[in-house]
Amino acid sequence: MALEAREAGLDSLAAAGAPSGEIHGVRLFSAAVIHEQTVKGVIAALRAAAKGSDLVLVDAGDQGFNRAVISLRGVDVIRQVHRAPNGAFTHVTARMAADHGVALEFDLQPLVHLRGWPRQRVLQSHARLLRLQRKYGFPATVATNARSMLDLRSPREMAALTRLFGMGEEETLRALATPPALSGRRREGP
């Protein structure tokens, strides 16, 4: 997968559960993905993930959950916002994310794999999130959530996919550079 990522033009990968390091010239960031649905569960998982992870990603939930999670120390990215209930991510949450420097993830996996109205809903959700991102300026990331090299996409392909919901090429490249920046921030400490 690292070889394929290098071929595709990626210089780094964030992989859940993998140790950080460098393989075939590709920098690996160790990511911890938290799937908990309660804030209590997230806090417990954060304690476990604090050591040895370059990035901590938490699945989005309802609005109250998202607000609580954004204000937690150690959370880098909120993911799967398109799967959260309607109104889970509003201008208030967007402002909080900008204040705390927590990034929001644009997941390209459903754009590749879904067809018909489920994909249309994801496109709507991403477009809404992009509008908030442009207004409030919170960090954004673009992810393919690849489980194999078949799901990996090159930056050029990612730019083609993000254009579907209105994101420009420069914005996409900036979003791709966000995880290394977040990882660097984590290493430097508060």
Add this chain to the structure above:
Amino acid sequence: MPSRLPSQRDRRRYLLCRVIPAWAEPEPRAVFHAVCEAVTTLWGDTGAADIAPAVLDCSRGYVVVRCRRNTEAQMAAALATVTRAGENRLALRQVLTSGTLHGIRRRMQEPGAGWTDTQVMRDGRAFTARRSAGQKVDLIAEEKKSPELLFFTEDEGVVK
């Protein structure tokens, strides 16, 4: 029917895509159906008619796709959503966009492009060692009914 003057013909663009994984050798017809399905589901029938997708070549780990000029971006987005061609799970990685087939063919014939096959014998069984761009070597058993996981190394160009 007399051929049209070059100035009267539709302007076309050609996209060269690498097939991933390298060992997938999809049928050209299956690739065409996959590309058409991806274009139609993403851009609708009118969009697909405007793009006019066509698969011109499907060999040596590459697929050459044609579309109308100024629809390359739509075509590129649709190609990024191809996940399967017939029975094969695959991805089409875009390598080059060109206005002529000559440019595409030149890229396909560059040294290191595509893959090279070497026959390898191991325990009396025949394997094909497929070396792809990027130093990968995939070992493919000739007998397709009995897949076997193999670990191998390369020493002075010989797969062991």
